[in-house]
Structures are given as structure tokens and as C-alpha cells.
Amino acid sequence: MGIDPGTLITGYGIIDFKKNKFNPVCYGAVRNKSSDLISSRYLNIFNKLNKCIAKYSPDVVALEGQFVSKNVVSAFKLGQAKGIAVLCAAKNGIPAYEYQPKDIKQSVSGRGTAGKEQVAVMIRIILGLADVPKPQDASDALAAAICHCNNISNRVNIVKRI
Amino acid sequence: MGIDPGTLITGYGIIDFKKNKFNPVCYGAVRNKSSDLISSRYLNIFNKLNKCIAKYSPDVVALEGQFVSKNVVSAFKLGQAKGIAVLCAAKNGIPAYEYQPKDIKQSVSGRGTAGKEQVAVMIRIILGLADVPKPQDASDALAAAICHCNNISNRVNIVKRI
Numbered sequence: 001m002g003i004d005p006g007t008l009i010t011g012y013g014i015i016d017f018k019k020n021k022f023n024p025v026c027y028g029a030v031r032n033k034s035s036d037l038i039s040s041r042y043l044n045i046f047n048k049l050n051k052c053i054a055k056y057s058p059d060v061v062a063l064e065g066q067f068v069s070k071n072v073v074s075a076f077k078l079g080q081a082k083g084i085a086v087l088c089a090a091k092n093g094i095p096a097y098e099y100q101p102k103d104i105k106q107s108v109s110g111r112g113t114a115g116k117e118q119v120a121v122m123i124r125i126i127l128g129l130a131d132v133p134k135p136q137d138a139s140d141a142l143a144a145a146i147c148h149c150n151n152i153s154n155r156v157n158i159v160k161r162i
Numbered sequence: 163m164g165i166d167p168g169t170l171i172t173g174y175g176i177i178d179f180k181k182n183k184f185n186p187v188c189y190g191a192v193r194n195k196s197s198d199l200i201s202s203r204y205l206n207i208f209n210k211l212n213k214c215i216a217k218y219s220p221d222v223v224a225l226e227g228q229f230v231s232k233n234v235v236s237a238f239k240l241g242q243a244k245g246i247a248v249l250c251a252a253k254n255g256i257p258a259y260e261y262q263p264k265d266i267k268q269s270v271s272g273r274g275t276a277g278k279e280q281v282a283v284m285i286r287i288i289l290g291l292a293d294v295p296k297p298q299d300a301s302d303a304l305a306a307a308i309c310h311c312n313n314i315s316n317r318v319n320i321v322k323r324i
Contacts, residue, residue: 039252079241090201
């Protein structure tokens with residue numbers, strides 16, 4: 001299960017990885033309104049992710065490691081949402097791993113500097129989807145999940161358990 | 163209940179505020195080791211704060227608003243721990259409020275630029291404690307709680323519900 005945490009939109013995506021083949025299980029996003037209290041948003045993210053984890057029992061959770069953020073305030077907000085996602089994994093006894101954005105891009109598209117749209121197209125192809133997964137946050141979550149599968153199968157040592 | 167979140171030490175403090183009088187109920191800290199996985203730390207903070215909330219049923223949770231942080235990485239880490247604290251409040255149906263550091267200092271010591279030790283001494287006096295509360299994180303948590311009580315009783319409009 002990949003998670004792309006955010007206070008307004010938290011993307012998630014679950015994939016099945018067997019014999020080096022990828023199959024999409026489900027993907028989507030937990031949405032909050034900007035008028036919602038921060039505390040309500042976190043509770044909503046926590047409840048929805050827990051529900052999804054209870055339904056599909058993923059083996060691992062993969063997240064993007066360091067968010068690219070220009071200022072302290074937005075890093076702080078993103079950090080809070082990520083804390084909720086990591087807690088959901090821990091609360092359900094699921095190991096969590098994080099990957100750097102460039103490693104996810106590299107793993108999915110072959111290029112560490114690939115654009116978001118390029119990555120989305122590659123995810124569509126890898127998972128055999130009719131369309132590019134929407135929203136972008138769900139696509140980014142699926143990318144983290146694919147990156148983790150590629151890494152454990154190739155035993156590349158860029159896995160960081162958190 | 164005041165909470166001062168941190169990934170290594172999360173301070174908490176519960177006070178009873180009736181007829182403009184303060185009484186300490188309990189204070190302490192949730193400690194994690196730097197060798198613990200981040201996910202284990204969050205789960206520990208979540209479990210311990212929930213246990214404390216279940217035991218004392220506080221009416222509100224008060225936190226320091228914007229952490230003073232020089233870089234994006236430390237803001238990100240602090241944000242994650244704060245997310246857990248805010249979630250604990252929300253999960254237990256308790257409203258959470260945040261205050262700026264200078265407002266907490268002003269409220270407790272009368273000076274927005276007071277040092278940490280000055281604030282700690284004032285907390286000892288306000289709560290009628292024999293010693294300055296330790297660790298510093300518990301003292302900071304108590305300061306946030308006192309600040310909230312002062313604000314609601316004085317109806318000063320610097321309360322921000324989150």
C-alpha cells in the first residue's frame with residue numbers, strides 16, 4: 001500500500017505484486033475541505049486509512065520520504081499528515097518504508113528527474129489501467145507502492161524502514 | 163491538558179482550573195529512544211496520550227502553535243509528532259487549541275520574550291509546586307494549558323481552534 005499524505009488530499013493505492021507482476025487492487029483519495037478544522041482532517045485521514053487497511057490487509061506501507069517543500073510552514077503541515085499515515089501503519093502492525101522522490105521516479109519511469117505526468121503514464125502502463133489514475137495523489141501513492149515492490153524484488157539497498 | 167509534542171520527548175500536563183484557581187493534576191513525558199523506529203515512536207505517543215486522556219478526561223487540549231524551527235527537516239519531524247497529538251484530541255472528541263510561543267510566555271510570565279527557565283519558575287509558582295516541573299517538555303505542556311485557561315477566563319481573542 002502506497003500513501004501520499006496531505007492535509008487536503010491524502011492519496012492511497014494498493015497493488016498486488018506476485019511473480020514480478022503488478023495488479024491494481026484499489027486506489028483513491030481521502031479528501032478534506034479547507035474549511036474543516038485541522039483536527040477533523042486528521043481524524044478523517046486516520047479513520048479512512050484504517051478502514052482501507054482493515055479491508056485489504058496490506059503487507060507493507062510505502063511513503064515518499066522527504067517532501068520537497070520550500071518553507072518551514074508547509075513542511076510542518078505535510079509532516080503532520082505524514083505522521084498520521086505512519087501511525088496507521090504502526091497501529092495495524094504493518095512495517096512502513098520511505099523512499100526519496102527521485103528514487104520513486106527512477107524506479108517507476110527509469111528517470112529520477114521525470115515529471116509527474118510521465119510518472120502517471122508509466123503507472124497506467126505498469127498496472128494495465130485504461131486511464132491514468134486520478135487524482136494525482138492516488139497516482140503518487142501507487143508510484144511509492146510500485147517503487148517498494150521493485151526494490152524488494154531487485155534487492156536494491158535504498159529501502160529505509162521508518 | 164497541555165501537550166508539547168516531540169518525536170523523542172512529548173511533554174503533557176493536566177491542570178484543574180476552577181474559580182480562577184489552578185491545581186496541578188498530573189504531568190510527565192512520553193519518552194522514545196533515538197534508536198526506535200519513527201513508526202514505533204508515533205504509536206507509543208499515540209497510546210500513552212490516549213491512556214492519559216482516558217484516565218483524566220480533559221475538557222480541552224492546548225498546544226504550542228508554530229514551532230520555532232530553523233530548517234525544513236526539523237519542522238517536518240516536529241509536525242509529524244504534533245499531528246499525533248492533535249489526532250489524539252480529535253479521536254476522543256476533545257477540542258484542540260493552539261497558541262503562539264510568545265503568547266504562552268506572555269500569558270504565564272507577563273513577558274512574551276521570557277526565557278524557558280523564567281517560564282518554568284512561574285509555572286511552579288502558579289501551580290504551587292515544590293519544584294520546577296521536569297522535564298522541560300512537561301513544563302512547556304503545562305504552560306500551554308495555563309495559557310488556555312488564562313485566555314478563556316480573560317476572553318482574550320488569541321484562541322485558535324485547530
